[in-house]
Amino acid sequence: MLKVTNSIVHLVYSFGCGGLEKVIANLINHSTEYDVEHILISLTDDTSMLEQVDKKIKVFVLDKKSGNDVKSHFQLFSLLKKLKPQAINTYNFGTIEYHMVAKLAGVPTRVHSDHGRGGDDPAGKNKLHNFFRKFIANFITEYVVVSYDLFQWISKEIKVNRNKLSLLFNGVAVPAEIEHSSSSPKTFVTVGRLDKVKNQKLLIDAFAQAVNTLDGFEHCILNIVGDGPLYDELSSQISLLNMNDSIYLLGFRNDITTILKDSDIFVLSSVYEAMPMTILEAMANKTPVVCTNVGGISKFISEKQAWFVESKNCKTLANKLNEVRINDECRLEKVSNAFSLVSEKYDMKQMVKAYMAKYGIEKSPSINIKK
16 A cells, blocks of 8 residues: 555634535545645534544544634644644635634645635624634635635635636546436425525525415425524424425435435535536536526526526525426426536546646556556
8 A cells, every 4th residue: 555645734713514525525525646745724613524434533522612712723723733744725714714823834835715605704804803814814725615706705805816826626426327307296395504594484485385376286295405503494384384294304314316316306405606516516416507697607507508597586586486396397407418517527536637737746656567
């Protein structure tokens, strides 16, 4: 066995249920051809997504206190000095502040990846946060964003030097050609953290309206996959709407691919998204996609591949769900277009290759066997 000579630290606020965490898990799982060891450092103790990581990796939890916690900076400094990684990759606003520590600890390659603007401010208008991002960018060697709208925001609002700013699309594993079941769709599904930015509340209201008012929709069900702070609130909402026999909260699941294959239509009702992994995964599994036209979504897919609806409009969403359900020909066409797009542009290997280049890591040298 060849000895690994490079290590990468992934610094996350948490490693629980979420699209960002799935991207990191995918990056770890699909980089076996490279000369790299992945190390995960989480500021908090939520690490449930480790179930999605195929191999055993080093994991450290800093147990950061809420708010400013200077101790966590000293902990990270000591850890980085001991680990001596080739690169560190931080993610989103929750970990960007630690780049000063990484530089002081002598980490040569310091990468930051933005998968969104921050859950507290989806519009990216928080002046204090933006000023802080701009300051910290001085300590970052590679600044990565995953969507066109984020690229424009970081370059124009945060004014990060274009020489260090890159647009790297998320990637998914695309299976071999699979068939799409086109008849009598009745199972809808959404996947995501139960959080205000995902706006599952809107989807529940819209689905209940469709069940109560649209012919044939009373036989449909909605599965909501994911966990998060709004679980109890959404559960109460479902009960108050008398939808317990139609809408189900499945919690965190590690069999998303199977769930997508067993579903007829995927729905995303978010108020903001950059480049959601769940849409790519649905398209790769030939599950039709209905989503709100927010953030960077329309920059990487179009209505050739999915159905768009305006955000925060319950009636429009309810009608769109029914439109997709009854239009077999349109579903087949968009599913085919979506599968072609994800196969050509958003394949996993392309994403892994791009990140490894940012880290300065090459594929492992081949072993020459003497005969």
